[in-house]
Amino acid sequence: MTVAEKEYTISDLAKEFEITSRSIRHYEDEKLISPERRGTHRIYSSRDRVRLQLILRGKRLGFSLAQIRQIIDLYDLPEGKQKQTTLLLGLIQERRDALLQQRKDINFMLKELEMLESKLD
Amino acid sequence: MTVAEKEYTISDLAKEFEITSRSIRHYEDEKLISPERRGTHRIYSSRDRVRLQLILRGKRLGFSLAQIRQIIDLYDLPEGKQKQTTLLLGLIQERRDALLQQRKDINFMLKELEMLESKLD
DNA sequence: CATCAAGTTTACGTTTGCGTAAAGGTAAGG
């Protein structure tokens, strides 16, 4: 039997992640998330909540909502045979390259901060 | 004797870093860089070039120009006794926290990408 | 059933980060 799925209102998630409801609705406008509707009200599932986490993670990394949607869409691949594997692999590789570059940038800046800090004696 | 410092025009740097001159001037408007002037023309030194690299690194990490300026300003501390050490240490710590969070986010996403990739068989 | 917090849509406003003319100044070569 299916365990009762957790559900969230828009302000539940807004509070939890310290963003505004407006932002969450905006992400919906931009097709990044699409919660169930119960009447007019939005009901968010655990999966929706995870998607929101992915969105925010992408944001912290400086990706645009459009880029984040691309990444998120990768998660929605219908199981089994994929549509255009090579295209997707390319997309994944692109993302990975960007992330690896970012990690380098971060490590560089962390070192710089250390040096700066040591100057403050 | 002082070794002749390398100098660059705005388009030298624009080409090297694959950005537009417009962007570089914009960074100047935003007080992120302030090259020497020879007449009306801008002359960039090696130090200016390094600053530009810092700017672009910050951009790749998703920082706003205002945030980047804060970081860059840390480099311009007059040697020796600093103005408000504790304040600066706080600022540095803030930056570090953000960078560490980003690194976590990156590592998370890299793992996710691997998983996604493995689904494409 | 009245109330009241929380939800909804619609739409204009704002900030950031440049793009893109427009209109002209400057430096080197022929």
Next chain:
DNA sequence: CCTTACCTTTACGCAAACGTAAACTTGATG
């Protein structure tokens, strides 16, 4: 001196990512 390439400032334009206000609707509660 004239062309040509590159530089300058000024200023309006624009997309992204929401903020914010207006004007309802809904659902839980006393």
